[in-house]
Amino acid sequence: MTSMHASRQMLLSPENITLRASSSRGMGLMLFGAICIAITFVMALMGNEDNHMNTVALHAFHVGMLVTIGFPLAALGANMIFHQFNAGWMGAMRRQFENMMCLIWVGALMFIISLAMQLATVMSDSVYLFHWMEMWADPSHRTELYEHKAAFLNLPFFLIRAVLYFIVWMGLARLLWSYSVKQDQDGDRWHTAHARKLSAPGIVLWGFTVAFAGFDWLMSLDYHWFSTMLGVYFFAGSMLSMWALTAIIFVSLRGIGRMSGVYTDEHLHDHGKLLFAFVVFWAYITFSQYFLIWYANIPEETTFFILRKEEGTLWQTLSWIIPVGHFIAPFVILMARPAKRSFKLIAVMAGFLILMHIIDIYWMVRPQAHDAPAFTWLDVVGIAGPLLFFFGALLRRIGSGPLVGVNDPRLDEALHHKNYV
Amino acid sequence: MSKETHQHGSANWGIMAEFDDVPAVYHAAEKCRDAGFRKWDVFAPFPIHGIDEAMGLKTSHVPKVVAMMAMIGISGALLLQWWTIGVDYQIPNGGKPLFAWEAALPITFELGVLLSAFGALFGMLILNTLPMHFHPLLKKERFLRVSDDRFCIAIEAKDPKFDIDGTRSFLESIGGRNIDVVEA
Numbered sequence: 001m002t003s004m005h006a007s008r009q010m011l012l013s014p015e016n017i018t019l020r021a022s023s024s025r026g027m028g029l030m031l032f033g034a035i036c037i038a039i040t041f042v043m044a045l046m047g048n049e050d051n052h053m054n055t056v057a058l059h060a061f062h063v064g065m066l067v068t069i070g071f072p073l074a075a076l077g078a079n080m081i082f083h084q085f086n087a088g089w090m091g092a093m094r095r096q097f098e099n100m101m102c103l104i105w106v107g108a109l110m111f112i113i114s115l116a117m118q119l120a121t122v123m124s125d126s127v128y129l130f131h132w133m134e135m136w137a138d139p140s141h142r143t144e145l146y147e148h149k150a151a152f153l154n155l156p157f158f159l160i161r162a163v164l165y166f167i168v169w170m171g172l173a174r175l176l177w178s179y180s181v182k183q184d185q186d187g188d189r190w191h192t193a194h195a196r197k198l199s200a201p202g203i204v205l206w207g208f209t210v211a212f213a214g215f216d217w218l219m220s221l222d223y224h225w226f227s228t229m230l231g232v233y234f235f236a237g238s239m240l241s242m243w244a245l246t247a248i249i250f251v252s253l254r255g256i257g258r259m260s261g262v263y264t265d266e267h268l269h270d271h272g273k274l275l276f277a278f279v280v281f282w283a284y285i286t287f288s289q290y291f292l293i294w295y296a297n298i299p300e301e302t303t304f305f306i307l308r309k310e311e312g313t314l315w316q317t318l319s320w321i322i323p324v325g326h327f328i329a330p331f332v333i334l335m336a337r338p339a340k341r342s343f344k345l346i347a348v349m350a351g352f353l354i355l356m357h358i359i360d361i362y363w364m365v366r367p368q369a370h371d372a373p374a375f376t377w378l379d380v381v382g383i384a385g386p387l388l389f390f391f392g393a394l395l396r397r398i399g400s401g402p403l404v405g406v407n408d409p410r411l412d413e414a415l416h417h418k419n420y421v
Numbered sequence: 422m423s424k425e426t427h428q429h430g431s432a433n434w435g436i437m438a439e440f441d442d443v444p445a446v447y448h449a450a451e452k453c454r455d456a457g458f459r460k461w462d463v464f465a466p467f468p469i470h471g472i473d474e475a476m477g478l479k480t481s482h483v484p485k486v487v488a489m490m491a492m493i494g495i496s497g498a499l500l501l502q503w504w505t506i507g508v509d510y511q512i513p514n515g516g517k518p519l520f521a522w523e524a525a526l527p528i529t530f531e532l533g534v535l536l537s538a539f540g541a542l543f544g545m546l547i548l549n550t551l552p553m554h555f556h557p558l559l560k561k562e563r564f565l566r567v568s569d570d571r572f573c574i575a576i577e578a579k580d581p582k583f584d585i586d587g588t589r590s591f592l593e594s595i596g597g598r599n600i601d602v603v604e605a
Contacts, residue, residue: 287526294523297515337480420470 011261011415012406019399026395033389037113040382044117045124052372054121058129059369060382063362065114066217068386069107070238071245075100076173077206078242080199089270091414092262095405096249098180099397101173106393108166110386132223145224153223161216165209172202180405187407210235221368225304229289236285240278241357244350247271251347259403265341266418272340279334283327307367314374318363326356358383434557434605435577436588437564438597443469446572449595450475453574456591460580464573483544490540491533498532499525557603
């Protein structure tokens with residue numbers, strides 16, 4: 001109760017909402033990530049038909065890239081949703097979502113590195129990440145099924161789409177960020193109105209591009225297979241991991257004595273509700289996809305699950321770990337009200353859910369590397385590279401300015417936010 | 422009438438006091454809570470944010486009822502489907518197992534949600550002792566204004582701390598006006 005009555009000036013004093021200036025913050029993580037990426041790249045070049053390390057490197061890096069892109073992408077969507085709904089309780093939290101959304105460039109960088117890695121493995125051993133690219137490159141290998149999909153699955157259009165996605169994402173993020181920092185300086189309420197106006201078409205563009213990115217980068221790994229749910233699947237997993245990472249950020253900031261009275265257990269409670277909601281949403285989407293395929297039992301659809309449920313001990317094990325760890329356990333643990341109001345428990349669950357999201361993407365991508373050994377040290381390095389680089393960049397960004405958009409017109413409402421149920 | 426003297430040996434249901442505005446009734450509620458009263462309530466024309474805290478109300482038991490009903494719904498649905506399609510009337514279908522959790526899940530989910538919703542609605546009604554067709558306070562002409570522009574605190578005679586004179590002067594001391602004894 002005391003924090004509720006503390007004055008706005010006290011809550012927004014520099015000691016509470018800025019980090020100590022440090023030029024080296026996050027550099028260690030970024031460097032470590034870069035080293036991991038370099039090792040992955042070298043292994044992609046050194047791999048051969050016997051050890052399949054090139055295939056492992058490609059797939060592991062792809063997992064890391066997709067998880068990494070998911071964070072800023074989901075943060076961008078969350079920001080536009082806050083603006084569109086004029087969400088008052090988010091007033092003081094918005095800046096951290098903005099910090100995250102501005103890192104889409106890390107995703108773009110990883111995408112370019114991934115393309116370079118694919119080019120390298122194709123040149124050295126003609127190992128492809130996307131098998132349809134092999135068919136596109138060599139017409140004599142084409143199957144009838146590929147011919148049907150060639151209008152969409154061809155390299156030029158694939159690259160055009162990717163460029164388009166990144167233009168949309170980086171453009172929206174840049175505009176929203178510029179409104180937000182301009183408001184920090186001049187306090188003009190119109191910036192919020194502009195951001196809100198931009199968000200309406202922005203959400204539509206974002207929704208389509210995220211779904212199609214899921215189709216392009218996840219589903220087309222096996223061009224035989226198709227699921228209209230997959231775009232939403234990618235969205236649901238990314239959103240969940242983004243809520244989890246932002247929860248960890250706020251809990252850590254509170255842990256080092258920042259944002260006290262600004263991010264209270266009331267905000268944590270709602271953050272926990274969103275985590276819980278997306279745990280359920282992810283399960284709903286996942287089951288919807290699995291259920292229809294299971295029921296219809298059509299060979300071209302069931303291949304995806306036969307590979308993961310019947311072949312390979314690791315994939316079978318993960319097929320059980322994921323529903324339990326990604327849904328049942330967090331569902332039961334996060335259901336109770338006291339759980340959502342505990343900083344410690346939310347932080348632990350958030351970390352756990354990010355791990356489950358990585359495993360989920362791993363389970364979707366990695367079995368596609370049929371001949372390669374199931375799990376190697378390179379999987380860890382390949383996934384860790386983009387992620388560590390991203391976490392480092394995020395840390396740098398968080399420390400680079402105030403932790404709160406200090407002139408947000410919704411700030412008062414945010415500081416007094418309270419759950420009445 | 423014999424009805425007026427029931428087992429407590431008192432013909433009174435309790436005492437009511439009026440308050441003019443939200444802050445007055447809010448702070449009076451805090452004092453009632455701190456004085457240790459148990460059988461009492463605040464009446465207002467609209468919901469007052471934070472009044473549960475001021476009254477010292479604990480979290481409601483409705484979630485427990487909902488959780489119990491959900492368990493009944495889930496296990497009931499699974500049992501029903503396992504027995505009907507898996508044991509009692511087996512129909513082989515497309516090479517699938519006679520009873521599969523995949524096929525059972527939608528009905529399990531629906532029945533779990535349905536019974537949870539029943540639990541939430543009826544649990545809430547029962548815990549609120551609703552529907553209630555009559556309440557002693559309704560005999561008071563003044564009390565009708567709590568559905569318009571008055572706030573009211575009523576302490577029941579059943580409360581262990583209740584005694585007519587003491588409670589009356591207590592209500593006076595916390596700012597209550599038009600204090601009135603309510604007959605059972």
